[in-house]
Amino acid sequence: MSKIADTIETKRLQDELIERLCVTLSGYLDQAQINDCVRAYEFSADAHSGQFRKSGESYICHPLSVAITLAEMRMDASGIMAAILHDVIEDTPISKKELAKQFSEEVAELVDGVTKLTQIDGKSQSRAEAQAENVRKMFLAMGKDLRVILVKLADRLHNMQTLGVMPAEKKRRIARETLDIYAPIANRLGMNKIRHKLEELSFQAMYPLRYAVLTNAIKKARGNRKKIIDTIESTIKMRLEKSELHCEVSGREKNIYSIYQKMLQKKVSLSSIFDLYAFRIFCDNVDSCYRALGVIHNLYQPIPGRFKDYIALPKANGYQSLHTTVIGSYGVPIEIQIRTHEMHRMAESGIAAHWLYKSDDDKSEKFQARANEWLRDLLEIQKTAGDSLEFIDNLKIDLFPQEVFVFTPKGGIIKIPRGATIIDFAYAVHTDIGNACISARIDKQLVPLQTKLENGMTVEIITAPWARPNALWLNYVTTVKARSSIRNHLKHFKQQEAISLGRRLLEKELQTLHLHLENIEEIRIQALLKVMAMQSMNELLEDIGLGNKMPFLIAKQLTQDDINAN
Template sequence: MNLTPADSTLSVASNNRAAFDRPASRNTPHPSKTDTNAAQAGVASVSQLNAKLAEYLTPSELKKVKEAYRFSDEMHLGQMRKSGEPYISHPIAVAEICADWKLDAQAIMAALLHDVMEDQDVKKEELIERFGAPVASLVDGLSKLEKIEFQSQIEAQAENFRKMLLAMARDVRVILIKLADRLHNMRTLGFMSPEKKRRIARETMEVYVPIAHRLGLNNIYRELQDLAFSHLYPMRYRTLSKAIKAARGNRREVVSKILDSVNNTLSASGIGAQIYGREKTLFGVYRKMRNKHLSFSQVLDVYGFRVVVDSFASCYVALGTLHALYKPMPGKFKDYIAIPKLNGYQSLHTTLIGPYGTPVEFQIRTQEMNRVAESGVAAHWLYKNEDASLSDLQQRTHAWLQSLLDIQKQTGDSAEFLEHVKVDLFPDSVYVFTPKSKIIALPRGATVLDFAYTIHTDIGDQTIAAKINHEQAALRTELRNGDIVEIVTSPASRPSPNWLTFVRTGKARSAIRHHLRTVNLSESTELGKRLLTQALATLNIDPLLPGPLTEKLLNESSAKSLDELYADIGVGKRMATLVARHIRGLMVDEEEAGLVPAAENDAGPGKLEPVAIYGTEGASVQLAPCCQPIPGDDIMGQLRRDQGLMVHSTDCYVAKRQRAKEPERWIEVVWGSELSRRFDCRIKILVQNEKGVLARVAAEIGESDANITYVGMDDDKDHLMTQLRFTVQVDGRIHLARLMRNIRRVPRVARILRERS
């Protein structure tokens, strides 16, 4: 196939999405032929792409790709990139990267066409007619939502990622093309302004690098990481680059000696192996220096070796041979063959003490494992004819992509969706077991509750207790490698807003928030209505708004009904004061237009009346676990996003710190006049370590008409005193004061106080 341009001169390009300027009009005149070098570079790219595609596509497929190229070239006619190259050079470069993975003809066509919908306003229907629905769907999934107006750049970016990731969940080729697109943009980012460089590099590091890692695309992962690092911290990048080049010369003798020793030892043992020297990426060295507070000279394992053998068993034989050659460092061995990483990566990792006492890392794997390690999910296309054992990787990828769809169903908006997905892109993992010995991989820091939601959403919702290694454990307990986890459920159990403070995975967070939004909708709606009514009252506005004003308010706030608006206020997604001021602004507009009479006695913005707290509001109002306020305490309220109102004591250290960060989310609250429940409170009692003292203290608490919900104790090292910790239920401060007086009269009680975080 000869992919020549539609005209004798290559089309001129502008920048593509995220990285480059908006395109010229489709009617832009054809450029002059002054930029010969750029044109020649474009033709050279076409020639390379043509050669790569001819290796594995059929003649009929090549013909379709040629049609897509001609259409893309015609659409981008008159566009230039910032580098001065014709714009068509970018789609060709993206297609060439996809061709390296041997993606199918549809994906190559989508790579060539990936900017025509966004840049040239080509309709999806036109692409369907010309190239078929699959190609059009891929291009649509890659196109940004330029025609929709968003409230902020962050919201627009979040919605674009949401669209792309959901398209990826339906067809993984979307993200492979997008990663190829981002890789070429990063390679040519040097022509952008410093501000754009930093923004795009940060976005790459936060989203695209983790996605590449999650899909096992190791080569792209490493290159994107280094490219983003070079634009985020150019001085650090240059300094480290010089240091590594210098070290490369200094350590050449050591590397050569290790290579010779390993080659000779493996050959003598009858193990056929290919040995490659491997250098840490610049960002990998920088991250190790930063995380472990090391200087460059202290990062000794800049170099490592990859040993590729011919069979599964040979991996372990080679490991034993290397351990006999050099002494292994304790705690530096990892078996990712028996338990692969989340992205399907398999290899044995060991760090040995090499010549001159230098630590050297070895990775031992088979040819098949090496393919997956380098190409990840793309290995499905690269080696689909000769490799039938990638089903496990495909299943893992499918499970993660399916989890994106689950999160989407339970998520309120795009920013929240992106937040959950970013959490799940966290690369480090822990591996735990179900009681039936099934391995479950979770992000590092995941808790028992994350495990429950990973098994099934219903199990997570109904969790009441758990066992780790056959012993009772709290739901917030962080899991460690090798833990055996058993979940205890009850149909009567329901998620608590407090769970959001310690769950780690995006699936768990989205499921809990979804439950709180739906099940507690009536409570949130009622609370939101109270908050908005009070906010309107301070502005002398009648809460019964006229019909036209209500309709305009709902249109501008994107709410479907007043109840939805109230619910958003009740869970903290909207601020009652801001909504009230917005209503006042709408009323002023109506007054000026003469549609409604001017408001009388408008005293302007006033002070909000405090919200009364009764303790029976349900999940929409929570008492903060840090300070556990009780009636009689001075209190204040924090409207937390998607979690409703959290009530703190005014002297709570945690509340003071959070209020300083987000003062607009705090409102005045007071205790209601009639309270019909009891409240938890923590107390600490220091007693002399004597037989029966715990029983006497517990009896006194019962005599004082208080209920014990928790008891714990700590001995001092001399075993002379014991600190007792109780959580008791009381009516309020007066009841607590009476209880503490009674406990002080117990013999051997040295001190008692109320415990606060």
């Protein structure tokens, strides 16, 4: 009887999920597209028939939940279908070819992209290497289509929401990976809503007791603060209306994980963090944002050094807002963010806003272009990284940049991470500039190359055609681009040195036989390379230069009748 009851409950949950998905899709897709998504559901349900999650749910409930998350972002029909089908290639006998035949090449490619992210390289020597290789694959897949990572983020979110049945150690490992990789990727793509959910779920899985204690303390603190929050909110609203600004004002709830992080970083108690009150002001346009800022600074005393203009100079992930901290009545600090409604949507959804809100202007397209540029940079970095672990180290540096803005002598703005040096700046301008830099001026004064840059500096790079990167620079640089460019150049330079040495050593041995390398017939060289399974003469010369091959033996082989003889 219990099995029958379980079957009925499973069917009820499935029906609820597909109905919820269809209702969400009906808000932005036409009926033909919704029918395609339902067909994908029926196909996936049939393929996963008899499969269950560790929680006991029918497996199809997982891809449906992933699809609902993406539907709330207004993902296009192909993306929704890929979400519903995302485990079919991996967990069932269905092939990519069959998916393309049943649906489309586009859907099959997306599903295949997601599948490849979960196939960890079995040759990896450790869990760290396996994770690193998997993340590397993720960025290769993202480079082809950003929807792949959106499906993967939604997939990870649902997996985090259903961690309950896992052993404690596995929960912690998955939560750690989520905090290290997935939440920062969501942040880098401007998807704060998903990022905050991932962070909170990970915090809960890693430190359940701390999470429970902090959650209860925050609930109590919020209850005690309600009267002050209401007073501040109504005061701001009245002053804005008096200035004929039609804005929305709301108290801003701080993310539990970010509160915990602040407590750790600042080594303070919850009460110290909660002494600060946070509000958001939503305006109709950019002009109103700056006018609202003026109203706030007239109403309350601004704290020097706490104003940031992310509207004029957006963050790397596209985030825009005005930030200011002021002193309110009775000395209470108030943190205020001022932004347009569109900026808020972009802050919440990030790259997903490309599908979510088809605005009249091209801001979402510009944001997607910025995300694609970031991906291209990462793909370039992964090409030059020595291995997956080096790539993952570079990735972690790149995912959470805190930026400063510096100027070129011609007035151009270069955005670099806080703590970056002149060498980082040179590589940010162009790889060739970085490789050839010998000195620099900041605000017309000569300074060492390891000087750290600060907001507003004007930096001039001095180059020389004979210059090349120094291995010591790796101790000073902070950006991924600079680090990978220097390593790549040094690697290439060492290779050229080895080839040059190998050529000299081989020539010396050939001279004892009264020969020169240039006089050796090409057919003999090619025959020797074939015997040694090498692609080029440079490869052989490099091996000689590195001491892997004896030059007198190579000289002997090149001159004897039987190349195969040793």
